[in-house]
Amino acid sequence: MIAFVLQRLLQSIAVLFAVGLIAFSMFRFAGDPVNQIVGVDTPYAERVAIRKDLGLDDPVAVQFLRYAGNVVRGEFGTSYQFRQPVSALLAERMPATLELALCATIFALTVGILMGVYCALRRETWLAKVFLAISLVGISLPTFLIGILLIFLFSVTLGWLPSFGRGDTVRLGWWTTGFLTASGLRALILPSVTLGLFQMTLIMRLVRAEMLEVLRTDYIRFARARGLTTRSIHLGHALKNTLVPVITIAGLQLGSVIAFSIITETVFQWPGMGLLFVQAVQNVDIPIMAAYLLLVAAIFVVINLVVDVLYTIVDPRLRLSTGRSA
Amino acid sequence: MKASTQDILPAPKRSALARFRDSDLYASFRRSKLAMGAFAVTLLFFLLAVAAPWISPQNPYDPAQLELMNSSLPPLWYADGVSPFALGTDDQGRDVLSAVFYGLRLSLVVGLLGVVVSGFLGILLGLVAGYFGGVIDTLIMRVADVQLTFPAILIALVVDGVAKAALGSQMDANAAIGLIVLSIGLSFWVQYARTVRSSVLVEKNKDYVQAGRLIGLSSPVIMVRHVLPNVLGPVFVIATINLALAIITEATLSFLGTGLPDSMPSLGTLIRTGNRFLFSGEWWIVAFPGLALAGLVLAINLLGDWLRDALNPRLQ
Numbered sequence: 001m002i003a004f005v006l007q008r009l010l011q012s013i014a015v016l017f018a019v020g021l022i023a024f025s026m027f028r029f030a031g032d033p034v035n036q037i038v039g040v041d042t043p044y045a046e047r048v049a050i051r052k053d054l055g056l057d058d059p060v061a062v063q064f065l066r067y068a069g070n071v072v073r074g075e076f077g078t079s080y081q082f083r084q085p086v087s088a089l090l091a092e093r094m095p096a097t098l099e100l101a102l103c104a105t106i107f108a109l110t111v112g113i114l115m116g117v118y119c120a121l122r123r124e125t126w127l128a129k130v131f132l133a134i135s136l137v138g139i140s141l142p143t144f145l146i147g148i149l150l151i152f153l154f155s156v157t158l159g160w161l162p163s164f165g166r167g168d169t170v171r172l173g174w175w176t177t178g179f180l181t182a183s184g185l186r187a188l189i190l191p192s193v194t195l196g197l198f199q200m201t202l203i204m205r206l207v208r209a210e211m212l213e214v215l216r217t218d219y220i221r222f223a224r225a226r227g228l229t230t231r232s233i234h235l236g237h238a239l240k241n242t243l244v245p246v247i248t249i250a251g252l253q254l255g256s257v258i259a260f261s262i263i264t265e266t267v268f269q270w271p272g273m274g275l276l277f278v279q280a281v282q283n284v285d286i287p288i289m290a291a292y293l294l295l296v297a298a299i300f301v302v303i304n305l306v307v308d309v310l311y312t313i314v315d316p317r318l319r320l321s322t323g324r325s326a
Numbered sequence: 327m328k329a330s331t332q333d334i335l336p337a338p339k340r341s342a343l344a345r346f347r348d349s350d351l352y353a354s355f356r357r358s359k360l361a362m363g364a365f366a367v368t369l370l371f372f373l374l375a376v377a378a379p380w381i382s383p384q385n386p387y388d389p390a391q392l393e394l395m396n397s398s399l400p401p402l403w404y405a406d407g408v409s410p411f412a413l414g415t416d417d418q419g420r421d422v423l424s425a426v427f428y429g430l431r432l433s434l435v436v437g438l439l440g441v442v443v444s445g446f447l448g449i450l451l452g453l454v455a456g457y458f459g460g461v462i463d464t465l466i467m468r469v470a471d472v473q474l475t476f477p478a479i480l481i482a483l484v485v486d487g488v489a490k491a492a493l494g495s496q497m498d499a500n501a502a503i504g505l506i507v508l509s510i511g512l513s514f515w516v517q518y519a520r521t522v523r524s525s526v527l528v529e530k531n532k533d534y535v536q537a538g539r540l541i542g543l544s545s546p547v548i549m550v551r552h553v554l555p556n557v558l559g560p561v562f563v564i565a566t567i568n569l570a571l572a573i574i575t576e577a578t579l580s581f582l583g584t585g586l587p588d589s590m591p592s593l594g595t596l597i598r599t600g601n602r603f604l605f606s607g608e609w610w611i612v613a614f615p616g617l618a619l620a621g622l623v624l625a626i627n628l629l630g631d632w633l634r635d636a637l638n639p640r641l642q
Contacts, residue, residue: 259477281487
C-alpha cells in the first residue's frame with residue numbers, strides 16, 4: 001500500500017516536473033523578456049543591465065532551477081500586462097473560479113443523477129427519450145454556444161438573470177464570495193449551468209448505463225424476491241452501487257471543469273482565472289500562461305492521486321493485486 | 327509475380343462499389359434512419375462549403391463588396407429585409423448567409439486538416455511505440471500520459487499563444503490557419519496513438535507478421551503495408567468523432583479571439599463578433615453561424631456514434 005502510494009507520488013512529481021519544463025521553455029520560445037519590460041528608447045547598456053538583473057545570462061539549467069525554486073515558493077514572476085506579481089493576480093481571481101466550478105459540479109451531480117435514474121427506471125417513457133436527446137445535444141454543442149443561447153433566452157429575451165459578471169461579492173479575509181448576496185447567487189446560475197452541462201450529460205448517461213446493468217444482477221432479483229419495496233430496491237440497493245464509478249468520474253472531471261471554465265468565464269465575463277488566462281494568451285503574457293498551466297497541472301495531478309489512493313482503500317481487490325506486483 | 331498482381335488488381339477495383347453494397351456496414355447504414363439523416367446533413371454541409379464561392383451572393387472576404395448602406399439589415403422575412411441578403415447583414419454590411427457559407431468552408435478545412443495532422447502523428451507514434459516497444463514505447467506513452475492530464479482546448483490555446491509570441495503579431499490569415507491546424511494536431515494525437523498501439527501489440531504476434539519477417543521484409547514495410555490496414559477500423563471511428571471535436575476546438579479558439587482573424591471569419595469568429603449584437607436585437611448575426619455550427623457538429627457526431635456501433639464486432 002505504502003509502496004503503491006509512493007510510486008504514484010513519484011509519477012506525479014515527474015509529471016509536474018515535465019510541465020514545469022514546458023512552462024519554463026515557453027519563456028525562452030516567446031521572444032526576449034527584456035523587450036517586454038523596457039520601452040523602445042531604452043539604451044543598450046540599460047538593457048544589458050536588466051538582462052543581468054533577471055539572470056538571463058546564466059546557463060539554462062541554472063535558470064530552470066531558479067525558476068523551479070521560485071515556483072515551489074509560490075512566485076511565478078511578474079505579469080507583463082498588469083505589472084503585478086502573478087501569484088497575487090491568481091489568488092485574487094481564484095475564488096471566482098472555484099465557486100463557479102463548485103456550483104457547476106453540484107448542478108451536474110444532482111441533475112445528472114436524477115435524470116440518469118429516471119431514464120434507467122422509466123426507459124420507455126417519452127420524457128426519458130427527451131432527456132437522452134438533450135444529453136446528445138449537450139455533448140455535441142460547444143460550451144460557448146450553450147452560454148450564448150442561455151444568455152439570449154434568460155437575459156436578453158426574458159430579462160430574468162444577469163448576463164455577465166459576479167454581481168455583488170462579500171469579502172471574507174482574502175476570499176471574495178458571491179454566495180452571500182442575492183445578486184451574487186443570481187449571477188452564478190447561468191455560468192454554472194453552462195459549465196456543468198457537459199458533465200451533467202456525461203453523468204446522466206453513466207448513471208443510466210450503470211443502473212441498467214445493476215438492475216439485471218442477481219442481488220437485485222433476490223431483493224425483489226425478499227419482497228422489498230421497489231423504492232428501497234432502486235434507491236437503497238441499485239443506486240448505491242452505481243454511485244462509486246459516478247463519483248470517480250465526477251472527481252476526475254473536476255479538473256476539466258476548472259479548465260473548461262476558461263470558455264464559460266469568457267462568455268460571461270466572469271472575473272476568474274480562466275478569463276485571466278485567455279487575456280494572457282491574447283496579449284502574450286507568458287508569466288500568467290505558465291503559472292496557469294502549472295496550476296492546472298497541479299490540480300489534475302492531485303485529483304488523480306487522491307482518486308487512485310481512494311480506490312485502493314475502497315476496493316480491497318486492487319490493494320491485493322498491486323501489493324503482489326509491487 | 328509482378329505481372330500477375332497487376333492482372334489481378336483491376337478486378338477488385340471495378341467491383342469496389344459492389345463490394346461496399348454487399349458489406350455489413352452498408353446494410354447497417356440502410357437500417358439506421360438516424361445514420362442516413364446524419365449523413366445527408368453532413369453531405370449537405372460539405373457541398374455548401376465546397377460550392378460557397380458560386381452560391382454566395384457576396385464574397386465576405388472582399389472589403390470592396392461591403393457597403394455600409396446595407397449594414398444591420400434583418401433577414402428577408404422581416405418587413406425591412408432587403409434582397410439578396412436572405413439572412414440579413416452585420417454591422418459592416420456583410421451578408422450573413424455568405425459569411426456562413428465561407429465560414430463553413432474554413433471550419434471544415436481546418437477541422438479536416440487538424441484530423442489529418444493529429445491522425446498522422448498519432449498513427450505514426452502509435453505504430454512505432456507498439457511495434458518496437460521498449461524505451462521508445464515508454465517514452466512516447468509517458469508523453470501521451472502527461473498530455474492526457476490536460477484538456478485539448480488548453481493545449482491548443484497554449485500552442486497558439488506561444489507560437490504567436492514567437493512569430494510576432496504580424497501574421498497573415500494563412501499562417502493563422504496553419505497555426506490552428508498545428509495546435510489541433512498536437513492536441514488530439516494521443517487517442518490515435520493509444521488505440522493504434524494497443525491494436526499493434528495484438529497484431530504483431532500474429533503469424534502474418536512473423537511470415538513477413540521470415541521473407542525478409544523491413545520493419546517499415548511490415549508496419550505500414552501489413553499491420554496498419556488491420557488497425558485502421560477504430561482509427562476511422564476516432565477520426566470521425568475527432569472531426570467534430572476539431573471543428574469545436576477551432577470554433578472555440580476563434581471565439582476566444584486567438585483563432586482565425588476577423589478579416590477571414592470562421593464560424594467561431596462570426597459567433598464572437600456577432601455576440602456583441604445580441605443585446606441590440608440583431609440576433610441573426612450570431613444565430614445563423616451558431617445554428618450552422620451546431621447542426622454540423624451534431625450531424626458528424628451522430629455519424630461517428632453510428633460508425634462506432636456498426637464497426638464494433640461485439641454489438642453485431
